Amino acid sequence: MTTTPVVRVLGDLAHAGSHVRAVACDCAPPRVLADRPDGTVVRSGPVVAKAHAPDTDRPALAARIALAAAPLLAGILLPPLPVPAPRQEPETAVRPAPGRPAGAPPAVLPGVTPDGRPVSLWPHGEPVDPSDPDAAPWEEAGTLLARLHRTPPPHPLPPMRGPAKAARAVARMCAARPGDPDTAPVLAAWRGLPAWARDEAPADGLRARFVCHGDLHLGQLVRHPAPHGPWLLIDVDDAGLGDPAWDLARPAAWYAAGLLAPEVWLRFLAAYRAAGGPAVRAEGDPWPDLDVAARALTVQTAALAFAKSAAEGRSPDEVEQLMIDACVRIASLPPELTPDLSS
Structure with missing residues (x-):
């Protein structure tokens, strides 16, 4: 296990959270599940500790974690665990997180990592098995x-x-490949999106009033209690009010690019409609409701493909190239086939 200071702190917190009281134990060493600039995640037994991004808006994070703890979201979002007060330095004691709604559990531990990142604790859930795509819970x-x-x-x-x-x-793509002509179709597809989809203006009021996950993909589902409990959504770092079409946009973009089989897309869409989802019309062609968000996710994925491949000193791989090619098609649409994005 990587033993950076952040990882050590998270391992200690997760281990402390997995025991009701201090006892001698023979627990396995904490295990790093992810270590990225936007989040470090460490598991010890049944508890997972997450250090959120250094630039996290802390009042917003508190509201998002309180959302996962809300009774209305039981059976939908994995609920957080209360964070224990560290026993060591008094200055790291738990403080109420700014913006936490009245009555919400103290689920955010601010400033406890060496670099001052907020930390939250979660029960461990069994993730989707990437080696068994046929069993993916679409x-x-x-x-x-x-x-x-x-x-x-x-x-x-x-x-x-x-x-x-x-x-x-x-922005990451532009910094990684400044002036690269290969990125021109991605930028053209980006400029063709409405201002709200580029985060340059608020979304339309009627479409922006729904509770959304904000970053839906299969890695955001776990079974809890592990390993055979019901599926729940995890990772509320991007959750909030918005256009619900965004949560369908990644699988829609994969389907449009040829990465998701039509029958899988239709199963996902049918389940969403059967449960009364408001992002798309109840029957008929869903694309008028999904087009903007799907194009935005296509651009996002292609931009990340360029950024990551540049950082690794390689060309985009086959899957990444499919999303880049999709941006080429979007950018080449004649004006009469481009949806009216003025509203």
Whole structure:
């Protein structure tokens, strides 16, 4: 296990959270599940500790974690665990997180890592098995999203961060490949999106009032209790109020690019509709409702493909190239086939 200071702190917190009281134990060493600039995740037994991004908006994070703890979201979002007060330095004791709704559990530990990042604790869930794509829970994902979108906000929430992440991906691409002509179709497809999808203006009021996950993919589902409990959505770092079409946009973009089989897409969409999801019309062609968000996710994925391949000193791989090619098609649409994005 990588033993950076952040990882050590998270391992200690997860280990402390897995025991009701201090006892001698023979627990396995904590295990790093992810270590990226936007989040470090460490597991010890049944508890997972997450250090959120250094630039996290802490009041917004508190509201998002309180959302996962809200009774209205039981059976939809994995609920957080209360964070224990560290026993060592008094200055790291738990303080109420700014912006936490009244009555919410103290689920955010601010400033406890060496670099001052906020930390949250979660129960361990069994993730989707990447080696068994036929067993991927697409229907369950569609049903959970519909239930999430139909749930009224239990307290004030920040905007869903999907458009902000797309804008960040494009900026990352431009920094990694400045002036590269190969990125021109991605930028053209980006400029063809409405301002709200580029995180340059608020979304339309009627479409921006739904509780959204903000970053839906199969890695955002776990079974809890592990390993055979029901599927739940995890990772609320991007959750908030927004256009629910964004949560369907990644599988829609994969389907349009040829990465997701039509029958899988139709199963996902049918489950979402059957559960009363508001992102698309109840029957008929869903694409008028999904087009903008799907194009935005296509641009985001292609931009990240360029950024990551540049960082690794390689050309985009076959899957990445499919998303880049999709941007080429989007950018080449004649004006009469381009949807009116002025509203």
